[in-house]
Amino acid sequence: MNYSFPRNFRWGSAASSTQTEGASFEGGKGESIWDHWYKEQPNRFHNDVSSTDASTFYNNYKADIQLMKDIGHNSFRTSISWSRLIPDGAGEVNQEAVDFYNNVINELISKNIEPFICLYHFDMPLAMQNIGGFENREVLDAYAHFAEVCFKLFGDRVKNWFTFNEPIVPVEGGYLYDFHYPNVVDFKRAATVAYHTVLAHAKAVDKYRTMNCDGQIGIILNLTPSYPRSQNPADLKASNVCDLLFNRSFLDPCVKGEYPQELIELLAQHEQMPIVEPGDCELIAKGKIDVLGVNYYQPRRVKARENAVHPDAPFMPEHFFDYYEMPGRKMNPHRGWEIYEKGVYDILTNLRENYGNLPCYISENGMGVEGEEKFLVDGQIQDDYRINFIRGHLEWLHQGIEEGSACFGYHLWTFIDNWSWANAYKNRYGFYQLDLKTQKRSVKKSGEWYAQVSQNNGF
Ligand code: BGP
Numbered sequence: 238m239n240y241s242f243p244r245n246f247r248w249g250s251a252a253s254s255t256q257t258e259g260a261s262f263e264g265g266k267g268e269s270i271w272d273h274w275y276k277e278q279p280n281r282f283h284n285d286v287s288s289t290d291a292s293t294f295y296n297n298y299k300a301d302i303q304l305m306k307d308i309g310h311n312s313f314r315t316s317i318s319w320s321r322l323i324p325d326g327a328g329e330v331n332q333e334a335v336d337f338y339n340n341v342i343n344e345l346i347s348k349n350i351e352p353f354i355c356l357y358h359f360d361m362p363l364a365m366q367n368i369g370g371f372e373n374r375e376v377l378d379a380y381a382h383f384a385e386v387c388f389k390l391f392g393d394r395v396k397n398w399f400t401f402n403e404p405i406v407p408v409e410g411g412y413l414y415d416f417h418y419p420n421v422v423d424f425k426r427a428a429t430v431a432y433h434t435v436l437a438h439a440k441a442v443d444k445y446r447t448m449n450c451d452g453q454i455g456i457i458l459n460l461t462p463s464y465p466r467s468q469n470p471a472d473l474k475a476s477n478v479c480d481l482l483f484n485r486s487f488l489d490p491c492v493k494g495e496y497p498q499e500l501i502e503l504l505a506q507h508e509q510m511p512i513v514e515p516g517d518c519e520l521i522a523k524g525k526i527d528v529l530g531v532n533y534y535q536p537r538r539v540k541a542r543e544n545a546v547h548p549d550a551p552f553m554p555e556h557f558f559d560y561y562e563m564p565g566r567k568m569n570p571h572r573g574w575e576i577y578e579k580g581v582y583d584i585l586t587n588l589r590e591n592y593g594n595l596p597c598y599i600s601e602n603g604m605g606v607e608g609e610e611k612f613l614v615d616g617q618i619q620d621d622y623r624i625n626f627i628r629g630h631l632e633w634l635h636q637g638i639e640e641g642s643a644c645f646g647y648h649l650w651t652f653i654d655n656w657s658w659a660n661a662y663k664n665r666y667g668f669y670q671l672d673l674k675t676q677k678r679s680v681k682k683s684g685e686w687y688a689q690v691s692q693n694n695g696f
Contacts, residue, residue: 238693238695238696239695239696240631240632240635240695240696241693241694241695242635242638242694242695243638243645244694245645246645246646246647246694247311247312247351247598247645247646247647247648248309248310248311248312248646248647248687248690248691248694249305249310249311249312249313249314249350249351249353249646249647249648249649250305250310250313250314250648250649250650250651250652250668251313251314251315251353251600251601251648251649251650251651251652252294252313252314252315252650252651252652252653252655253315253316253355253358253359253360253402254315254316254317254318254321254358254360255269255271255288255291255316255318255358255359255360255656256288256291256358256651256655256656256657256658257291257292257294257315257652257653257655257656258291258293258294258295258318258321259288259289259290259291259292259293259294259295259296260289260293260295260296261287261288261289261291262289263295264295264321264331264333264334264337265321265324265331265332265333265334266318266320266321266324266331266334267320267321267323267324267325267326267331267362267363267364268320268362268363268364269318269319269320269360269361269362269363270360270361270362270363270366270370270417270418270419271287271288271359271360271418271658272287272288272289272320272363273363273366273418274417274418275287275288275289281659282659282661283659283660283661283662283663284661284662284663286656286661286662287661288656290656290661290673291655291656292653292654292655292656292671292676293676295337297676298337298340298341298344299344301652301653301678302341302344302345302348302350303348304652304653304669304678304680305345305348305350305652306348306349306350307680307688308668308680308684308685308687308688308691309687309688309689309690309691309692310350310652310691311349311350311351311691312350312351312352312353312646312648313345313350313351313352313353313648313652314352314353314354314355314399314530314600314648315341315352315353315354315355316354316355316356316357316358316360316402317338317354317355317356317387317391318334318360319356319357319360319361319362319365319380319383320360320361320362320363321334321337322334322335322338322383322386322387323362323382323383323386324362324364325362325364326361326362326364326365326376326379326383327364327365327379327382330386335390338390338391339390339391342354342391342394342395343394346394351396351397352394352395352397353397353399353530353600353648354387354391354395354397354398354399355398355399355400355401355402355457356380356383356384356387356398356399356400356401356441357380357400357401357402357404358401358402358403359402359403359406359407359410359417359658361407365379365380366418366419370411370419370430371407371429371430371433371434371437372426372429372430372433374433374436376433376437377433377436377437377440378440380437380440380441381437381440381441381443381444384400384440384441384444384445385441385444385448388444388445388448388450389448392448392450392451392452395452396451396452396453397452397453397455397528398445398452398453398454398455399454399455399456399457399530399600400437400438400441400442400454400455400456401434401437401438401456401457402457402530402532402600403457403458403459403532404431404434404435404438404456404458404487405431405458405459405483405486405487406459407430407434408427408430408431408434409427410658411430412426412427412430413427413553413554416658416659417658417659422551423551424509424551424552424553424554425508425509425511425552428504428509428510428511429511429512431486431487431511432511432513433511434487435486435487435490435491435521435524436517436520436521438456438491438524439490439520439521439522439523439524440520440524441454442454442523442524442525442526443520443523443524446523453527453528453596454526454527454528455491455526455527455528455529455530456487456491456526456529456530457529457530457531457532457600457601458484458487458488458491458529458530458531458532459531459532459533459534459601460484460488460531460532460533460584460587461483461484461533461534461535461536461537461580462480462484462536462537462580462583462584462587463476463477463479463480463483463484463536463537463538463539464476464536464537464538464539464563465538465539465540466538466539466540466541466561466563467540469541471540471541472539472540472541474541474557475539475540475541475542475557475558475559476539476558477499478503478554478557478558479537479539479554479557479558481497481499481500481503482500482503482554482557483537483554485497485500486500488592490521490524491524491525491526491529492525492526492529492592492593492595493525493592494521494522494523494524494525495518495521495522496521507552507556509552526595527595527596528595528596528597528598529588529595529596529597529598530597530598530599530600530601531581531584531585531588531597531598531599531600532599532600532601532602532650533580533581533584533599533601533602533630534574534601534602534603534650535574535575535576535577535580536575536577536580537560538560538561538562538563538566538575539558539559539560539561540558540559540560540561541558541559542555542556542557542558542559543559563575569604569605569606569622569626571604571605571606571607571608571609571622571664572604572605572606572607572664574605576604576626576629578626578629578630578632578633579633580633581599581602581630581633581634581637582633582634582636582637585597585634585637585638585642585644586637586640586642588642589637589640589641589642589643594641594642594643595643596643596645597642597643597644597645598644598645598646598647598648599630599634599644599646599647599648600648601648601649601650602627602630602647602648602649602650603623603626603649603650603651603666604622604623604626604627604666605663605664605665605666606620606622606623606664606665606666607663607664607665609654609665609670616679617679617680617681617682618670618679618681618682619681619682620681620682620683621682623681623683624682624683624686627649627683627687628696630647631647631690631696634647649666649668649687650666651666651667651668652667652668652669653667653668653669653670653671653678654666654667654669654670654671655667655671667681668680668681668683668684668687669681669684
């Protein structure tokens with residue numbers, strides 16, 4: 238074996254409630270923004286497929302957990318749907334949801350699969366969005382209450398909690414780039430939602446601490462490194478702004494308990510600062526995490542802007558940079574994303590050198606493939622490209638650990654091909670192929686390979 242991993246290394250995969258459960262209108266679940274947006278604009282979803290058609294985990298969790306076991310999972314991350322547990326977001330707890338999540342958690346534990354539970358994966362209850370979502374501070378309290386309910390109900394068995402998955406994405410999707418509901422395009426409102434999400438996170442961490450829970454709590458961030466085209470100061474400035482806006486806007490407050498001064502100055506200079514109320518800074522300082530989940534798919538490459546911004550254009554992050562296509566970059570042609578395995582090592586090194594080397598794991602990494610049926614041979618998807626992708630990233634992850642990074646696990650996105658927001662079933666990521674008509678799950682070559690890697694704790 239060339240790459241052997243530390244003892245107790247966590248091998249598994251990640252998914253989320255909305256993307257796997259299905260049964261969106263069953264079991265007493267309330268509507269989320271996804272149920273609502275689909276009703277309003279089904280055409281915004283790839284092939285008009287809604288999350289109600291997600292892969293039936295709600296009814297099928299037992300068999301699915303056995304499939305996890307079959308490919309060597311010792312850990313699995315999913316999320317608790319806020320609108321399933323508390324249908325109105327802030328009212329009564331739904332007992333059918335309590336039973337369902339208890340069953341899932343107990344089933345995982347009985348199979349020696351450690352549950353990693355996230356509290357928010359893009360799925361705002363509609364009732365909460367109707368009063369402004371994370372623009373409204375009342376919703377932060379409702380979220381903190383939801384978190385407290387989860388800690389009380391499941392904290393005796395769940396020891397790894399995550400407040401948010403990729404909190405920058407609902408900011409980008411919902412308030413900047415129009416790929417999530419409520420489809421607003423407004424930088425200042427986006428900045429407010431991002432800021433309030435940090436406050437909501439801190440409120441949940443604070444609850445966790447005051448309840449004296451026996452476990453660890455963190456957040457999952459998509460820490461896309463921002464690489465400049467060159468070392469020219471203008472290119473460096475462009476990449477630094479990206480890092481501030483997209484990475485450090487969450488990483489710094491969650492790990493260090495405070496915002497980078499440079500980010501505050503940037504927003505103030507452009508009149509985009511959210512309203513800071515008395516007590517906010519003290520609250521943010523209480524949101525420091527024990528553990529960080531890192532999602533990494535592709536690098537962000539940028540350069541200085543080549544043209545002036547149009548005077549009537551809405552103020553956007555792209556005010557500060559242009560995207561850069563590096564000649565000779567390696568691509569995943571099936572998703573149109575660059576593959577840059579060393580990115581994982583660069584993230585770990587940054588966390589080690591600048592963020593106190595806090596315990597972390599790779600909470601998502603993966604390769605989406607559109608039209609993956611074309612790789613079917615004798616009934617099995619021969620996804621050697623995915624095996625190479627995972628191997629390449631694990632090699633760099635291993636290098637990071639050798640140099641002292643506190644990385645304790647690797648989760649692939651995802652377990653079974655799943656429904657992915659507006660992209661629905663366009664890009665397939667799973668260890669298991671899903672037949673959309675029959676819901677049949679079939680292990681891909683990568684799933685079998687991963688079982689070996691997990692069993693040998695390396696490759
Ligand atoms: C991540 C999200 C996941 C998942 C994945 C794949 O950023 O955390 O929820 O959707 O992206 O996305 P896509 O299907 O758009 O390629």
